[in-house]
Each structure stands twice: as structure tokens, then as C-alpha cells.
Amino acid sequence: MSDVESSGSTTSSPFATRRNVLRGVAGAAGLAAVSGGLLTACSSSSDDKKKTGGNAASIAGSTVTFGSNYSDAAPKAAFSALTASATTSSKVKVKVNTVDHNTFQQNITSYLQGTPDDLFTWFAGYRMQYFAAQGLVEPIDDVWEKIGGNFSASAKQLSTGLDGHQYLVPIYNYPWVVFYNKSEFAKRHYSVPTTWDEYVKLAKKMKSDGLIPIAFADKDGWPALGTFDILNMRINGYDYHIKLMKHEIPWTDQGVHTVFQHWAEIMPYLQTGANGRIWQDASKALEQKQAGMMFQGTNQVAAQYVTDKADLDDLDFFTFPSINPQWGQDYMDAPTDGFMLSKKAKNSDAAKAVLEYIGTGPAESEYLKTDQWDVGLVNGLQVPTYNAIQKKSVAEIAKCKSVAQFMDRDSDPAMANAMISIIQKFIDDPSTGNIASLQKSAESQAKAIYS
Known part of the structure; x- marks a missing residue:
């Protein structure tokens, strides 16, 4: 695992396997919490462990940790650009803990039950609902009160748990x-x-x-x-x-x-x-x-x-x-990926400030300056850097009656x-x-x- 400030590129985990979404996740509810496991967040300072007061002045300069499965070179670079811009906007420092995709999925439940990062990368829809129903993630309805107008009703639904609360901020989808x-x-x-x-x-x-x-x-x-x-x-x-x-x-x-x-x-x-x-x-x-x-x-x-x-x-x-x-x-x-707040987050107010930024057009545009394969979800998003594949992706997804x-x-x-x-x-x-x-x-x- 690596700890890297958002102003620089993240360093990959020493485990070189690639993405495997499912193996090890089945039956995840029965997994015991693992102390010091591969996905356990690296420790932060005692000051960072304290929840902040929730206003801009109190969270400025504080640090949130972000568990990331963006371990492949291309998405890792895009994620690094996103977290760096989140720091510029929110004044919150972001420490990224990158784990290869395969290991991340294999250990997700023990990770969330153990000592998770404040924020982590995950998937919309049932995958989000599954962990929300177990009480392993924190609802972010207050974040959605601020960013809800940026997204379509379908994007919000994909971010909503079975209990009607929102648990995820989406960033992109792809066909x-x-x-x-x-x-x-x-x-x-x-x-x-x-x-x-x-x-x-x-x-x-x-x-x-x-x-x-x-x-x-x-x-x-x-x-x-x-x-x-x-x-x-x-x-x-x-x-x-x-x-x-x-x-x-x-x-x-x-x-x-x-x-x-x-x-x-x-x-x-x-x-x-x-x-x-x-x-x-x-x-x-x-x-x-x-x-x-x-x-x-x-x-x-x-x-x-x-x-x-x-x-x-x-x-x-x-x-x-x-x-x-x-x-x-x-x-x-056309799967949708996004970000969630751990139930055990140490700095939830600052983490929510980061999510509020991520749920905006400027944040998606910043991410997509580096990402040449996904498409953003913010309403009316204009991305000058879209290539032919991305422009066509937007058009073809829009033609679908359902995805x-x-x-x-x-x-x-x-x-x-x-x-x-x-x-x-x-x-x-x-x-x-x-x-x-x-x-x-x-x-x-x-x-x-x-x-």
C-alpha cells in the first residue's frame, strides 16, 4: 500500500494483479474484520482522526484518506488529477491509499469492518446498496442536497440505497x-x-x-x-x-x-x-x-x-x-463508478467537502482531462478534451431506453x-x-x- 499526497501521482500497490470484480466478494457479509489487512488504511495523525466542525475554516488544512482501486496506470493518473483539484477547491488534503483492483475487491468487507479510509472508490447500484444495507457506509443526503441539481434522476437513483438515502457520488460511466x-x-x-x-x-x-x-x-x-x-x-x-x-x-x-x-x-x-x-x-x-x-x-x-x-x-x-x-x-x-464515505470515517466533514466538489462539472472535467475512455454524468457537462470514442459513447448511451x-x-x-x-x-x-x-x-x- 502507498500513502501519497494528492498533489503527486499515487504509487501502486506492490501487488501486480489486475481487476477482478467478484472473486472473494461472494459471501462477504460473513467475513471477519482483519486487523492490518491489505486494505487497512494506513494510520493518520491523531489530529486527523478527530472529526472537524463542518465549516470551511475548520476543515481547511485537514486531511482525509481515500482508498482507491484505480491501480492501472491510466485511471490512476486521472484519479490523481481529480484528488489534486479537490484539494485546491476544498483546501482539504487528500492522502490516497492505492491497492490493486483485484485485492481491493477481495478484501472490501474486511476493509470496511476494520480501519477503512474516510472515502473509497466503489460502484453504483446494487453494489452500493449491498454495503449500505450492512451499515458499513455513511449516508450522504446532506451532500446530495448541494449537488443533486447537477445530476439526472437516474444518476441519483443509482446512488440511492434501499432505505431511500444517498450513499454514493458518481463520477462517470462507460459503454x-x-x-x-x-x-x-x-x-x-x-x-x-x-x-x-x-x-x-x-x-x-x-x-x-x-x-x-x-x-x-x-x-x-x-x-x-x-x-x-x-x-x-x-x-x-x-x-x-x-x-x-x-x-x-x-x-x-x-x-x-x-x-x-x-x-x-x-x-x-x-x-x-x-x-x-x-x-x-x-x-x-x-x-x-x-x-x-x-x-x-x-x-x-x-x-x-x-x-x-x-x-x-x-x-x-x-x-x-x-x-x-x-x-x-x-x-x-453502461456501469457507473463513484465514491463512498466509510461508516468509520475519521474526518467525515472534510470528506463530505471533497465529495461536494467531486459532484460538480469542474471536477468531472478535471478528471476527464486525463481520462480518455469514460464519460461524465453531470447534467449539461461540456468537456473540451473528449475524443471521438468519448463523444460517441455519450451519443450511444443517450440512445438507450435503459442501461x-x-x-x-x-x-x-x-x-x-x-x-x-x-x-x-x-x-x-x-x-x-x-x-x-x-x-x-x-x-x-x-x-x-x-x-
Whole structure:
């Protein structure tokens, strides 16, 4: 773990693993608090541990600690710029404790039960509600009284717990889409597919041309959840997706079977050996034009192009093709990330001052000066630094009738964790018989989890 003042770049944790949203989080409520664990906040001075009086004069010069999972190079730089500008605006010093994404997610509950930082990075929607319901985070309704006019009703809802209180300040979201290199499509005279049949036909053509049609990786477990989500929303619609995530529809339903059948149809065109590959390596196959397409979030693919100093201007995307005309291309995953206040925060008044700044247009614009892959959420936000990917992201998200938050954020953590294992087994064996068996396994585990 590293302690770095906000005026400088954060230093990464010595643990070099990448993001894995779910592993270790399932069943998190039962984890015991761990003293001195990997996510335990580094100690601060006795003065910093005292809560301040709440006015500008009393918090000026005080310090808040910020637990961050922005461990990859590109988002870490953007977060450093954000916290530095927060200090300039609020006069509150921000000490960032960076832990690699994988470790952060694995230890989140023991972290919050132990000695957490004042603020920490996390996810909107169910993921936020899960920890709010356990009483591990502090409501920030007073912050939302000041920043609420900056956000849409949907952004506020994503920041609201099951008890009606607000617990998160959002910073950005990003779409899950199909990426490709413009130069490669132009050279090979490929056309962007808008229907399933066109998508499959293009994949076949790419394979015959000697390309990997679709770069694909699932060693971390979570990436393939996005493929299930988009197929589910394209085939069965958004409401079906939400009901399935809440187990209001059984996993043995024919709609789920149809999702896996469509996935099996394109399996011959997905990069082989996915369960042994991290998504960064799949992205490199696209960068190096060994692969023709890749379905993933801009938060990963575009960010990786930036990190690898690849030609970001050559990168483009299209929304996943239509399968069921009833739903067309109306829905997508567009996860929202943000920041929360620990229940055990030592300097909550100063921390709220930082959150109040983060929930403004200037704060999002400052973050997005460095971030070349996400898009801000403040109403009417004007960001001169948006590139073509970001401008297109704003437009495509706006076209959606509804956006989902990703399987691991829309469902119970234990169920999402169960689906990681089930989907990896499907990737190894996409046969019809195995699909039926995996559906039964998913339903059995869902009954136990949701009971």
C-alpha cells in the first residue's frame, strides 16, 4: 500500500494483479474484520482522526484518506488529477491509499469492518446498496442536497440505497460495445453489422481471412459476464435481465437457454483459450490487428490503447447488433463508478467537502482531462478534451431506453460469483447438454442464495 499526497501521482500497490470484480466478494457479509489487512488504511495523525466542525475554516488544512482501486496506470493518473483539484477547491488534503483492483475487491468487507479510509472508490447500484444495507457506509443526503441539481434522476437513483438515502457520488460511466480498428475494416472492406446474422457472417469472413474474429478473455472471471448480459438484453429485453438478476425468473427458463445457444453459435469465432487469458492480452490482439473485433467496455479497451500507446484514433466501436427486433439495440451495459464515505470515517466533514466538489462539472472535467475512455454524468457537462470514442459513447448511451449496470452489479454478489464459474464451464464446453446442466446448477445455487 502507498500513502501519497494528492498533489503527486499515487504509487501502486506492490501487488501486480489486475481487476477482478467478484472473486472473494461472494459471501462477504460473513467475513471477519482483519486487523492490518491489505486494505487497512494506513494510520493518520491523531489530529486527523478527530472529526472537524463542518465549516470551511475548520476543515481547511485537514486531511482525509481515500482508498482507491484505480491501480492501472491510466485511471490512476486521472484519479490523481481529480484528488489534486479537490484539494485546491476544498483546501482539504487528500492522502490516497492505492491497492490493486483485484485485492481491493477481495478484501472490501474486511476493509470496511476494520480501519477503512474516510472515502473509497466503489460502484453504483446494487453494489452500493449491498454495503449500505450492512451499515458499513455513511449516508450522504446532506451532500446530495448541494449537488443533486447537477445530476439526472437516474444518476441519483443509482446512488440511492434501499432505505431511500444517498450513499454514493458518481463520477462517470462507460459503454460495453464492440471495438474494431477503422483501418482494418477499410483495408478489408468490412461493413459494421447491425443484425445478428450480419455479425455472424462478418465473423466467418474474418476467420477465413486469417484473423481472430473476436478477441476474448475470461481468466479474471468477470469479462464474460458482459457477453451474457448483452445477449440476454438483445434476446429477452432489459426487464427480463433485471428480473433474472433478482431471481424473479428461474435460471432454467427457456430465455436463458436461448442466450447460451446464441453464444454457442459464435463460440467458433471467439479467441480460443479464453479461461487462461487476461483481458489486457485480448486487447493487445486487437491493437496488433491480429483480431478483428472485441466486445468489452471503453473503460478497458480504450484505456488499454492509451496505456500501450496504441493508435487511439484508429479505434472505433459499434453497439452490439440486434437479435430480437422487439428490443433492437435499445439496451446496453453502461456501469457507473463513484465514491463512498466509510461508516468509520475519521474526518467525515472534510470528506463530505471533497465529495461536494467531486459532484460538480469542474471536477468531472478535471478528471476527464486525463481520462480518455469514460464519460461524465453531470447534467449539461461540456468537456473540451473528449475524443471521438468519448463523444460517441455519450451519443450511444443517450440512445438507450435503459442501461444495465453489469451482472456483478445488478445481482447478489454470491450469485454473480456463481455465474463466473458456470460461464467459464460453458466456455470450456458449449454443448447443448452442458448448457442444460449448467442452467440447473445456476438455478440450484440461486434458490440457496436468494432464500
